[in-house]
Structures are given as structure tokens and as C-alpha cells.
Amino acid sequence: MKWSSKAWRVAILFLWVPGALSAQVFNYEPYDDSDLLGDFERPKKLHFGMNINVVKAGGASSVFYNGTGLSDLGDVFRELISIPERLDWNSVAGGSGNTARNQIAQSLGIADAGAMSVASYPIDQRYDISFGFGLRVMQRFNLENAIVLDMDIWRLKSRGAWQLNTGQLPDQGQGSTDLRDFGIFAAEDRMQFNLGYRTASPIDRSASWIFELGGTMTATRIRDHYIEVAQNTYDLIVPRGGQVFTGGTPDLTWGIGYGGYVRIGAEAYLDAGAGLEVAYRLGYDGIVIGLSDYRVFNHGLQLTWLFPPPQVAAASF
16 A cells, blocks of 8 residues: 555654653653554654764865974964974973984984985875764754754874985985985864754654754864884974973863764664664864864764653643
């Protein structure tokens, strides 16, 4: 038998059953065929859930970590320096201690440390795929329409390669330039809030397609930024003016950016009003790192477990 359009609209999994007794506890009850015979009250429920995210961040903002030192942290305690500056940077202002240049030359067996220079900076600085977790609050107005608030956190890692010109002749004097590749790395924390409107299109009584559109606020903070040479690391974020911190190094401040997103996927309705959602998210996010503001496309897969709605006790009069 072919279902009518009205039957498809009401083919959902759970029904709010009003209590007839005093102080009765309400919750979802499974539908049966009789529910499709006429109009009925769809559930209006507040849901809480947990998100598991797999994120591929857009690489536009990773240019901040390319080792040129052209960006500004906007921090009164620390500054971002370039790789050449780091080679000659000394932790004691005005000091004459052993610099990174001398340490690297010794590690690589280079006789003339002063001949070393940077041959090239990363051209493909990128973010690794990362995992994150979050929480969801969702208010259903009915099974088709809802307002969703997500808060997700994750740590991103960025990597690239730069070249060091040792100033020596390669291959026992055969050739003109001795170039060696080394890594440049960074890590940042991100906290993101998504507020959106979600609509669902029922597939059958047990599942629906979902579509969501909304706005985002993303907070970003740098955790680490360094180069690695011969298994030694050299920070590219250093104390400003040779300052010495007491009581621990203060964290860098969060940068706040704004953007928007779309999310598409499917939700399966489970027992007691719970749900399991799988969705793809495309975000056009504002990412603020230091004083630099980027607009990037971020891609993510999200698995959300929606807990059964809290039971509500109500007295009838």
C-alpha cells in the first residue's frame, strides 16, 4: 500500500504520552499503527549529548607557523621569531652563551657555524587530522525542528619542512650546495561553539535525514611552535627582551573568530528517546592566531550520542 504524504510526515519513532494520573512520569513511548491514523502531539524535549569529532582543518591559518617570523603574537611577555633569528638567539639578553647555531653545527659536524643559513621555508605547512570531543544541548520543538548548541574542543598539530644551507660542499666536494631538510612544528588548542537550526526529514519510524545551518565562535590558542634539528628542538616563541618568568610560564591568550557552518547527516532513533547521529560538517570559520585573522574551510565528521531526555514529573489537575 502506498503511504500518503501525511503518513510520511508522522512516521517517527517516539510519542509524548500525556499522563492521566497525578505526578505521573512522562517519557517517550514506541509508536504503533494507530498513531498513523490521526494527528498527535510530537515530543518537545530537551536533549543532552556527547560528540566525537574527526577534523581536517584548513591549511590557510598554518602559514602562521612557516618560520618567517612575520606574524605577531600580541603578547607582552613573548614574541614570535624567525628561524634565522632563532639560530642566533640567546636566552640571556646581551649574553654570549652557546647559541642554537653553534649547537646545530656541533650536532651536524659542521666546522664553520657562521656559514649556515636558511635556504627555504615550508611551502606546504599543514595541519594533521585530529580528534576532539564535545557536548551538545538540543531543544526539539518537534521531531523535524530543533535548536542545537555544541561545544567542542580539540588540539591541532601543524607540520612542515624547511631547508638549511650548511655552507659546506656536499658529497665530498661534488656539487655546489649542501641542503638539508628539517621539520618545523606547532600545536594549538581550539574551542568551538556552534549554534544552529536543525531540520529533519523522516526516512521511516526509526531514522531521519538531518540538515543544520548555523554560526560559530572559535577560540584558538598556541601551545607549541619549534624547529627540530638532529633530535634537538628549538622554540620559535621566546621571552620578549630576555625576560625570566617566575611561577611558571603564563599561557598565551585565546584569539576569538566568528564564522558559519552547515551540517548534513542522519539520526537513528533509539529506545527511551535516545538518538545516534552521524554527520559531516563544513565550516567557514574565523581563526584568530595572535594578531592574525584567517578565514578557512574546515571539514569534520561527527558522531553524536543523544542521551534519553530527562524524565519529567508533572501533576495533572
